[in-house]
Amino acid sequence: MARKVSVDISRRGGNTQNGAQSCPGCKELLSPEELRRNSMICPHCGHHFRMTARQRIELLSDPDSWNEIAANLRSADPLEFFDLRPYPDRIEEAEYDTGLSEAMLTGTAKMNKMDVVLAAMDFSFMGGSMGSVVGERFWRAAEEAIETRFPLVVVCASGGARMQEGILSLLQMAKTTCAVELMGEIPVPFITVLTHPTTGGVLASFATLADVIIAEPAAFLSFTGPRIIEQTIKEKLPEGFGLAESHVRHGQVDLIVPRLELKERLVQILGMLEGGVACALQPLWEEEARRSGRGGAFAQAFDRIKALAHSPRRPPQG
């Protein structure tokens, strides 16, 4: 019944010589400037092109409000990984191509004057893959959210784990999950925005653990990569498979928000979750703290994260 299509998660559209590309939605030819001006949305059909992390930060934060945190983290090469090229070589190229220090940027920002901790992933940095730096940056962002009690918003875009960090990249799923669990104890509101594409280890950890999961229209979301599934089932995937709209129907995503409404919608939801926290939990904590003489749930979770933040780490090497 359903038309079979091959899913191309890079979804670039064709590039022409002057840098213009044809829209995968309507085949119109679009210049890079035209796209950038329009938040990387096709003005003809509304197709959402991928955004870089910097574009995303610009889209979501008030002017001049962005303060990057954990900016000095850089990937190491713990496995001395060498496939067709050494890992540091690939990192260097990605840095050069994207102007970024890693596949996720983290910082604080204001969204319509509301303080938030904001993280944005960038698919163009090694496919948005999660290695140690992405995991640690996520941890620091969660830590910042817990300490400041600002909500955390993470814009996801990822091809999965950073294979070049081997098992350590896999373990970032466990690490980021622990960070989410700590935020939950406060609780700090946590929202993820799943953009095209969000797959693999990112989808199977923090991306799907948020209080509210938003997706961009037509974002491809899948734990297993489409090619692996096609190899397994030995046929092309049905049309619409893995798209955000399908995930809403299947109960995995709360809502789809078009990019131009995203900031407003985020502020609205965060305000509502905070409204709950501000009005209802505060007296509860105080009551509990008073009664137990132990400082209440908030104080305990706060103590815990502080303790972790300063827990002994092995001495720096290298």
Add this chain to the structure above:
Amino acid sequence: MARKVSVDISRRGGNTQNGAQSCPGCKELLSPEELRRNSMICPHCGHHFRMTARQRIELLSDPDSWNEIAANLRSADPLEFFDLRPYPDRIEEAEYDTGLSEAMLTGTAKMNKMDVVLAAMDFSFMGGSMGSVVGERFWRAAEEAIETRFPLVVVCASGGARMQEGILSLLQMAKTTCAVELMGEIPVPFITVLTHPTTGGVLASFATLADVIIAEPAAFLSFTGPRIIEQTIKEKLPEGFGLAESHVRHGQVDLIVPRLELKERLVQILGMLEGGVACALQPLWEEEARRSGRGGAFAQAFDRIKALAHSPRRPPQG
């Protein structure tokens, strides 16, 4: 593909004049004595016939260990319900036919010397329907389990809510659920045995809220009655629909235990759950109680149920 069959939840088999009945499993003619001697299991094909509540208690408790509790509860007629016959009339007939005071008996017993609170439902008492007495007996059983810290085992068999008590029968689902929640705070191990048939409000409340859900072979389990589903889908139900074996495949039931192994298996599971409680939670409670000076989680839940048990009820009437 699957053969369509009409589901008969009474599943009596045909009665002949001398009281013998033909087995629905193998069509052999079985005398009542033969069946009783064999725990109501067909000696030819292993088909499990329905048991009465008293047979069930005999099957599961050590000789002379049964002590009924809440024995003096009887149905009232709050709605003055009158269909083709008045409700008190139906109750009286059920009492006469079954020799029981209601569709559920509750008490304490020993199972292989282990103390338990035991409840058994009887389908022959107005279709094992749950009205106020079943709900209150369940509550008292839970209360007993919490006070004594004996585990609770409930053998279910029910056609659903007691229509003649109208909305009050519906609310027994909420009431019994609250009792389960209170047990969970201790925690007291709670196991249900779903026997043929367990449907409607019982299935949609305490029966499916147990720590471990056991079913007897081929027990029919369904929230909606088979006839209503057939009317809705306008065809006969597929063979095997609603049977315990199907529910295991569909993830709704932990395990199927043949009747003759039931007692031993219950003791084994209860022992294991208690093993956890005894070895691991006890020191935890003590530690918590010591630190908070508030008597710990156990003491709190215990206080709560005690308070509820003695909460003011309106003065007796009638």
Add this chain to the structure above:
Amino acid sequence: MPTLPGVHLKDEIAKISQRLKELGHGRHLDRAVWDKVELARHPKRPYTLDYIEHMFAGFIELRGDRCYGDDPAIVGGLAAYQGRTLMVIGHQKGRDIASRTERNFGMPRPEGYRKAQRLMLLADKFGIPVLTLIDTPGAHPGIAAEERGQGGAIATTLMCMAKLSVPTVAVIIGEGGSGGALALALSDRVMMLENSVYSVITPEACASILWKDAGEAQLAAQTLRMSSDDLSQLEVVDEVLPEPRGGAHRDHVAAAKVIKDALEEKLRELETISPRLRKKERFEKFRRMGVWKENGLTLF
């Protein structure tokens, strides 16, 4: 029950029954009850999303059970309420043929109940009170729904409501049909619109089972005592909310105002109580449900 020699109790009972049956059929049929059933099912009656639209300045619908699907027969989400937040969850019927089909006539499947649980737990995490709006003929009767655990889904939703530490208010706005309705109504306060009904079974099904005649639905409705007055007398609902003249369908905005005012009052009451005490009172409330005789005395 002791039997006396020579007295065949069953025969006696049968004879008395026959007499009572004749009496019973002569009962006065109160048309007002059936009017309420029809108003509760009125095709223009406001539904959950209508109330949400008229009660709240903003609403963000949150979808899905994070497991199997999103059930359009139950809607839920965050609502902006006097500068703060509510989690609103309710059954949703459709108005035209397409949306009725999409909403499955307001009959939820297990994923609907599991979505409700998820949203309740989200509300509980952030201290957001939960308002449930009840309007369903009952849970969906179907093979796949049973296979995905319709019974367990309702039971665990009840359990979820029992556990919540936030204030919970339920309003029966239309049909309160059986377990499918109750699943969303294990609340600190349960209210009912004047022309809504709440029952263990639909009058039609009750009539066909007990009277062996679906045509006796009106008599069944009356006998089941499913109107708001009856339920108030039975102390199953805490308050009956008056509807605009002629019924809620005549004035959606006014009906929404009635609910909003009552909600505000109930929340004010509930929020002065500590979460612990609120939960204790909730348990006491439902523990008291039912009427029985004990040692010969009738207890409520």
Add this chain to the structure above:
Amino acid sequence: MPTLPGVHLKDEIAKISQRLKELGHGRHLDRAVWDKVELARHPKRPYTLDYIEHMFAGFIELRGDRCYGDDPAIVGGLAAYQGRTLMVIGHQKGRDIASRTERNFGMPRPEGYRKAQRLMLLADKFGIPVLTLIDTPGAHPGIAAEERGQGGAIATTLMCMAKLSVPTVAVIIGEGGSGGALALALSDRVMMLENSVYSVITPEACASILWKDAGEAQLAAQTLRMSSDDLSQLEVVDEVLPEPRGGAHRDHVAAAKVIKDALEEKLRELETISPRLRKKERFEKFRRMGVWKENGLTLF
């Protein structure tokens, strides 16, 4: 990164890469690593149910996620352990063609992970420690599994393990394949049998992606550092457990004894710590995972 006029960095990088590629291909291929991969996948290697049989006096399998299904690729239940109780949960492969198909080659679907969560929470409720045995090529890749939320099911299982207040011990007994394996391994103590492997991706898939040649699987396996020795060096596992001579498949009973003894030791350690501290240490353990440079220094 600053660019200098006239220097085309990308070209430079490409040239260097080519040189390094030639060097890389000349690397010594350590046959021992691939031997371990093959032993980890050995068709006679003991599986979860084999270990359960040899380690415990009694085992009650508990099935189902209470939502959609029972996944035979993950088994779990209560095990009698030295007069007390353990909750044991593990991936389960099949031995012959029929059972391999039934067990889906040990590749769980979402309902398998949700069953695992249910059993973990049951254990937590009764203070029963959780032992997980890990042996899967990875989570099942398939359309329906994705639609039922494979990603979310793994994530929530990780979250569930993070929350538990009981002691948790994981042992990688065969293939520790990707997120499908990790989902059961967010434990207080993580151990590995000598000839098991644990990796972010199968060597075959890694080779075909990075080397564009599935035939380079042996090189990929070595480069990924997926053997127990490597993982011990990387401090991802707390202990490597020696297998019987020739591998666990030679002597299931002896292999089970190794795990049982190690388990006993770890549980003794863990039970002297308060639940609160145990959880704190669990978080610290996983927080430390990863290696990065900060202000030019490499941090672990």
